[in-house]
Amino acid sequence: MEKAPHLPTYAAAHAASLADSSAFWAGQARQLHWFRPPPEPVLSQEETTGFYRWFRGGQLNTAYLCLDYHVAHGRGEQTALIYDSPVTSTVRRYSYRELLDLTARFAGGLRGLGVAQGDRVIIYMPNMPEAVVAMLACARLGAVHSVVFGGFAPHELAVRIDDARPQVIVCASAGMEFDRPIPYKPLVDAAIAQATYQPAHVVVLQREFVTAELQPGRDLDFRELLQADPVEAVPLDATDPLYILYTSGTTGKPKGVVRDHGGHAVALKYSMSAIYGLRPGETIFTGSDIGWAVGHTYIVYGPLLHGCTSVLFEGKPVRTPDAGTFWRLVADHKVSIVSTAPTAIRAIKKEDPNGLLARQYDLSTLRYLFLAGERCDPATYHWAEQVLGVPVVDHWWQTESGWPMAASLVGLAEMPPARAGSAGHPVPGYDVQILDEAGLPVPANTTGLVAVKLPLPPGGLATLWQDDARCQRSYFATFPGYYLAGDGGYRDEEGYVFIMGRIDDVMNVAGHRLSTGQMEELLAAHPAVAECAVLGIADELRGQRPVGLVVLKDGQTIAEDTLERELVQTIRAKIGAVACFRQVLIVKRLPKTRSGKILRKTMRQLADGDAFAVPSTIDDPLILDEIRERLVGRGIGIAFETPPQFLPGGEGL
Incomplete structure (x- = not known):
């Protein structure tokens, strides 16, 4: 896609974001609707922890920005979400107006169960529209959601229950693994039995292929909550928590990464245009799960904040029914951007090594394939580029960052092209440096510890849930003034970032x-x-x-x-x-x-x-x-x- 001449250059945007980060992000914040705009400077630092905070004093609501705002500004009939589930032979489309109504009603149902601002709700569901509704309903109320990947065993869910202490668990009766149903409710019941903390309610979405047994007095049907009266979005402080997303720690005890409303919304809105080059009204397919940071960010919040259409896929890149599934999605739904993990592309390549299935579909709307979640090997990179005939962009980010830290930003002018083996260049707001074990910068092409000079831009982790000390110890104590990413890597003479793998366990x-x-x-x-x-x-x-x-x-x-x-x-x-x-x-x-x-x-x-x-x-x-x-x-x-x-x-x- 030819870039519009008025777009800033990458070099200018990155330099401005580091020279005066408060001014740069204040400008981006003006792209959103605030109930109360944040006072400038928009960057502050907590006296007790030393943690940086963005947009303190401002008020907004993420669910309002994702839904109400677009309905009020002419996008009510535009498709917000396309649910494509080959494992259940289902395709459904939801307009922004329909998704708003479902979200407002489910939020009313949660409020009827006593869920209020600051309460936690765990969501244990596969990729399905009701999971998105549950996430947005929590955001609407100011409740803090924590999505747990459906493949985790009861013990892992129990650990998260005890840490988050949710008022409610929302689950599906089952997920579908290829053509085999996986009952979820017995796993939830087992986790609650193992947990010390006991949630007040379990809300179950009954699926046609598996009906779960409900425990009287505790369990409710998801659809009953949708009968509640709709509620309005609650004005929230920019620094209020939006969600907790657990990521593994080296001790085995998961770390609950906390994301806030304000910084998260500003960063994601910016990323949709600057990194992915998407315009409102266009369609993105992110081949991920809502239990991952990628799913939170670019299945749900990012596309909806930007007024795009998001494809929610319940299935696998292969065997549902074949290795051409992703390409069918592009053709059927006129997808402009695909974002997925290199693992998915390797699985497709393994079953369709010559890319014959891709030739069966009209991929003319596709502009870029983005890869994230792990380093993409050059062989897979080049294979995808040849099969799809579009540029492939490997980019690097983490649960903790919440959005990319390095990429080839296709929405900015004069961006150095993507390069196989590299995650691109630092995204505006990120001062990525390679340090030795003493915390000193190393020369180009020298492998070291990947770190980001503080402050992190908006959208990064605010803290770890109920554990500021562990957050400080895990990420900021090794090199004062830096966020230690936990990855090893290097930068070459042209500034390209190469991420080579984890340095911990x-x-x-x-x-x-x-x-x-x-x-x-x-x-x-x-x-x-x-x-x-x-x-x-x-x-x-x-x-x-x-x-x-x-x-x-x-x-x-x-x-x-x-x-x-x-x-x-x-x-x-x-x-x-x-x-x-x-x-x-x-x-x-x-x-x-x-x-x-x-x-x-x-x-x-x-x-x-x-x-x-x-x-x-x-x-x-x-x-x-x-x-x-x-x-x-x-x-x-x-x-x-x-x-x-x-x-x-x-x-x-």
């Missing part, structure tokens, strides 16, 4: 951030296991997948296949099938530093065939050879014709 499995520490805790609980390590190794389809290495207790003779079967079942029961945990190897010992630190990253690099530095503090380098032989023997590691490249000195990243 959190892995990315098909877009799910999962804690290796949590898995290790479960493996170590087995009576035969003395110690263990879980590695997130490279996987062509999922980005990463976990492999367990265990050392048996003395005298234990359990067979490896028996132990593997038992441990796989444990992970599946406690975390869920989303972990993709399938392989366990018994090893004689694990490589460690002399201080006892298990060298997980070194083993992961060994399995992936990456060059790495043998830590100078390793207690016995020969253990690495033993680990490599075990990995290769099980078909996991790289079978090197020559030994892997050991780099001299230091532990590296």
